[in-house]
Amino acid sequence: MTSLPQPAPGATKLGLVIDLDTCVGCHACAVSCKEWNHGGASGPLPDYDSRGANPDGLWFNRIHSYETEGGACGSRTVNFPRSCLHCEEPQCVTVCPTGASYKRAEDGIVLVNPDICIGCKLCSWACPYGAREFDEDESIMKKCTLCVDRIYNETLPEAEREPACVASCPSRARHFGDLGDPNSAVSLLVLARGGVELMPELGYKPTNRYLPPRKAVVPTGPVEKPLRAGTGFSASLLSLVDRVLSR
Amino acid sequence: MTPSASVLLLTTLTGFGYGLLAWLGVFGAARGLPQQPWFGPLAIGFALAFASAGLLASTLHLGRPERAWRAFSQWRSSWLSREGVAAVLTYLPALAFAAFWWFDGPGAGTTLVAGLAAGAMGMITVACTAMIYASLKPVRHWNNAHTLPDYLLFALYSGALLLMLALALGGGDLKGAALLAAVLGLLGLVAKLAYWRHVDHAAPLATLGSAIGIRGATARPLDKPHFTQNYILREMGFQVARKHATRLRKIVIVCAFLAPTLLALAAAFGLWPAAMAFVAVILAACGLLAERWLFFAQAVHVAALYYGHEV
Ligand code: SF4
Ligand code: SF4
Numbered sequence: 001m002t003s004l005p006q007p008a009p010g011a012t013k014l015g016l017v018i019d020l021d022t023c024v025g026c027h028a029c030a031v032s033c034k035e036w037n038h039g040g041a042s043g044p045l046p047d048y049d050s051r052g053a054n055p056d057g058l059w060f061n062r063i064h065s066y067e068t069e070g071g072a073c074g075s076r077t078v079n080f081p082r083s084c085l086h087c088e089e090p091q092c093v094t095v096c097p098t099g100a101s102y103k104r105a106e107d108g109i110v111l112v113n114p115d116i117c118i119g120c121k122l123c124s125w126a127c128p129y130g131a132r133e134f135d136e137d138e139s140i141m142k143k144c145t146l147c148v149d150r151i152y153n154e155t156l157p158e159a160e161r162e163p164a165c166v167a168s169c170p171s172r173a174r175h176f177g178d179l180g181d182p183n184s185a186v187s188l189l190v191l192a193r194g195g196v197e198l199m200p201e202l203g204y205k206p207t208n209r210y211l212p213p214r215k216a217v218v219p220t221g222p223v224e225k226p227l228r229a230g231t232g233f234s235a236s237l238l239s240l241v242d243r244v245l246s247r
Numbered sequence: 248m249t250p251s252a253s254v255l256l257l258t259t260l261t262g263f264g265y266g267l268l269a270w271l272g273v274f275g276a277a278r279g280l281p282q283q284p285w286f287g288p289l290a291i292g293f294a295l296a297f298a299s300a301g302l303l304a305s306t307l308h309l310g311r312p313e314r315a316w317r318a319f320s321q322w323r324s325s326w327l328s329r330e331g332v333a334a335v336l337t338y339l340p341a342l343a344f345a346a347f348w349w350f351d352g353p354g355a356g357t358t359l360v361a362g363l364a365a366g367a368m369g370m371i372t373v374a375c376t377a378m379i380y381a382s383l384k385p386v387r388h389w390n391n392a393h394t395l396p397d398y399l400l401f402a403l404y405s406g407a408l409l410l411m412l413a414l415a416l417g418g419g420d421l422k423g424a425a426l427l428a429a430v431l432g433l434l435g436l437v438a439k440l441a442y443w444r445h446v447d448h449a450a451p452l453a454t455l456g457s458a459i460g461i462r463g464a465t466a467r468p469l470d471k472p473h474f475t476q477n478y479i480l481r482e483m484g485f486q487v488a489r490k491h492a493t494r495l496r497k498i499v500i501v502c503a504f505l506a507p508t509l510l511a512l513a514a515a516f517g518l519w520p521a522a523m524a525f526v527a528v529i530l531a532a533c534g535l536l537a538e539r540w541l542f543f544a545q546a547v548h549v550a551a552l553y554y555g556h557e558v
Contacts, residue, residue, distance in 0.1 A: 002321045020460065031428055051516055054475045062472035071464025080459045082553060097318035097328035117315050119310015121482065122327055128385040130479040139310025148536045196460045202384055204340030210460035
């Protein structure tokens, strides 16, 4: 059913909180996402021409890097992981003619049923975040499942029941939890750090939140004082050379 | 957005087919068509052939055409599903129109009602097609007040040209249809110019700062996630050089609208009507395909922001 579930107050909204301050842009989350999902319920995630001149392929998570200027964080490099935000009002779901795309009422996860997708690609046009990718081999649409086959997987130890991207992040920049519960750890983190929605102007009400980078404190002034070694000709020559070099 | 042959064919051919069906309904009701028993079914078949060719082209472009029947299920939320349902439903009154024309006669009440119903259903199908694009929020070139009226207008215009040709071939009086086509051609031109004016001046949907959650900052791409293509860039990152676009717009103005309008006027005043109508239809088909190509190629998807494109 591609009509959206009625949003109930206090309903569970599983999602990610991504810290743009501490993300180091290492692509570990993207790689472990690819690895898990390649073998998981949505797999395979095919690659095309992977050893040729134009490698191409299907990923649910992609890491961009940007230079920012102005704004609260000042000028800095921002690494930006991009994946499905499991929106509350996702047009990717409502445009689907077959009912293959759906949003789960119980936890808000947006999924594609691979058995009925006709591969019309309209859902990918309807996603402003570029989060859906087409499997050219199976001719169906695929997307981030929030690792639905991990987070409820009772064959995994409880500590591992989180999305692969969250588990693999070496700088703990990714957090997973219930953003519908105002007292959950992720909701409190969003509150404390002023977490934001991406492109709220489009009205999709994404569940995932991004924590803005903090302003970097860069030490100013010379770190070392030029040496003044005694007096005399060689000392002033040295001091001159030192001054020229430390300019 | 990448213009694919299937959607170009779908939107133009169904425009011609359903446009003709609409005018057959109206002219039939007004007794403006040749009254021979063969004319109605033949002309209706002609219209359905155009529409069916377009629908077939769009079905073949699906990743899984064998599952296409599933697309009829989500008409409550999806314009694509509604388009499919409306397209199939249109065959019922259209075939009834042909049958009543043959059995009850062109002037019968049943023929008149079936003709108007078929025309209305055809235009509803065109409207659903238009709404697929008009409702997509991430593409500002489509998600605006021009898309729906433009699709309807272009369908009525191309349908009037086809009717003119059908009348020329069927030995009917084509003056009314030709004048109608000329008026619609001029209206179409004005609408297209207004659309271009709108999309060239409207504000972008979002900024890269907002797309990455850093308000008030300017951002520029430093490193891409990948050095070569991916699905998003192939499908949504299509860019057309301004030079080519400007030239194509001129071709559209002349080929899709001005030249067919002049030819229709010539036909209306009795100057080799059949030849004029034929050339007008061919020119308009090429021009409208170019128009549709630009409608896709110049549409920018907001997700292209992430790759540093201007939206
Ligand atoms: S991010 Fe895109 S694919 Fe994911 S729910 Fe939102 S609109 Fe749909
Ligand atoms: S590609 Fe599949 S999931 Fe997407 S809109 Fe079409 S049928 Fe639905």
